Amino acid sequence: xxxxxxxxxxxxxxxxxxxxxxxxxxxxxxxxxxxxxxxxxxxxxxxxxxxxxxxxxxxxxxxxxxxxxxxxxxxxxxxxxxxxxxxxxxxxxxxxxxxxxxxxxxxxxxxxxxxxxxxxxxxxxxxxxxxxxxxxxxxxxxxxxxxxxxxxxxxxxxxxxxxxxxxxxxxxxxxxxxxxxxxxxxxxxxxxxxxxxxxxxxxxxxxxxxxxxxxxxxxxxxxxxxxxxxxxxxxxxxxxxxxxxxxxxxxxxxxxxxxxxxxxxxxx
Numbered sequence: 001x002x003x004x005x006x007x008x009x010x011x012x013x014x015x016x017x018x019x020x021x022x023x024x025x026x027x028x029x030x031x032x033x034x035x036x037x038x039x040x041x042x043x044x045x046x047x048x049x050x051x052x053x054x055x056x057x058x059x060x061x062x063x064x065x066x067x068x069x070x071x072x073x074x075x076x077x078x079x080x081x082x083x084x085x086x087x088x089x090x091x092x093x094x095x096x097x098x099x100x101x102x103x104x105x106x107x108x109x110x111x112x113x114x115x116x117x118x119x120x121x122x123x124x125x126x127x128x129x130x131x132x133x134x135x136x137x138x139x140x141x142x143x144x145x146x147x148x149x150x151x152x153x154x155x156x157x158x159x160x161x162x163x164x165x166x167x168x169x170x171x172x173x174x175x176x177x178x179x180x181x182x183x184x185x186x187x188x189x190x191x192x193x194x195x196x197x198x199x200x201x202x203x204x205x206x207x208x209x210x211x212x213x214x215x216x217x218x219x220x221x222x223x224x225x226x227x228x229x230x231x232x233x234x235x236x237x238x239x240x241x242x243x244x245x246x247x248x249x250x251x252x253x254x255x256x257x258x259x260x261x262x263x264x265x266x267x268x
Contacts (some may be wrong), residue, residue, distance in 0.1 A: 009048040018183060021050050049142035056126045056139060060119075063090065096122050100251065103259030113257055121250045124208070128242035131216040132235060140245075141212040143205060150201035153253040160196075161260030169260065173197075200256060203225060208245055214263045215241045 063086055070087040081088050098120045101110035118218040122139060131138030138144045176188035215238050222234045 006048055013051050015157055023045055035120050049139045049145055052139040094118055101254050102249055104254045117250050121246055125246040128212055132238050138212050140208055141216055143209050146205035146209045150204040154201040157256045157260045164261040208249055
């Protein structure tokens with residue numbers, strides 16, 4: 001299959017849905033850059049990942065619906081099922097995400113931010129794994145997808161940081177405030193901190209995108225060369241990469257938010 005193509009692009013190109021997605025991409029591109037480039041919007045790489053992302057969101061919605069119907073009956077839901085089902089998978093996945101977050105930011109903040117980080121974990125993992133299926137490309141190998149998620153984490157970090165600590169969230173960017181004669185050093189610290197905070201969403205998005213592009217190319221190359229043999233080691237390695245990249249994104253996001261909402265007595 002040509003680079004950038006997937007079963008989604010082959011199935012939907014030329015349909016009304018494809019045209020609507022192209023128009024949406026053009027509108028977003030116009031809002032972000034002030035330019036409306038129809039050629040850019042019609043490129044497969046700028047539209048195909050949208051269908052992949054929509055498919056993953058639909059898949060997550062179906063899984064959430066199936067899991068919720070299983071736990072509605074609280075009496076029967078108390079007893080865990082004796083085999084791996086949609087419900088047990090969701091319980092294990094959410095439990096692992098909460099345990100990771102609780103170790104980093106504490107139980108109470110972990111419960112509060114679990115919907116945000118948990119949603120990112122579900123979306124990233126399923127998107128990554130989609131790239132292991134022949135004929136599909138992962139939505140996370142496109143910078144538009146990964147940067148959008150990273151910006152959500154960036155905004156949540158500073159919004160809740162200001163909500164919890166008020167002006168102290170901004171004041172700590174200047175470093176320890178000693179006296180007026182330390183103003184040049186404080187301004188230098190402020191510039192360094194601003195650059196480091198801006199670099200966070202950039203590193204989050206590029207790291208995830210680059211790893212998934214490399215993983216997809218490697219798996220695709222082995223599936224092409226060994227078409228009649230199952231490249232089990234490569235598929236196992238690809239699965240590990242999908243899981244590790246999900247962990248890296250979620251752990252760093254939890255750390256960023258946890259640092260922003262913690263109450264540092266030294267700045268009060």
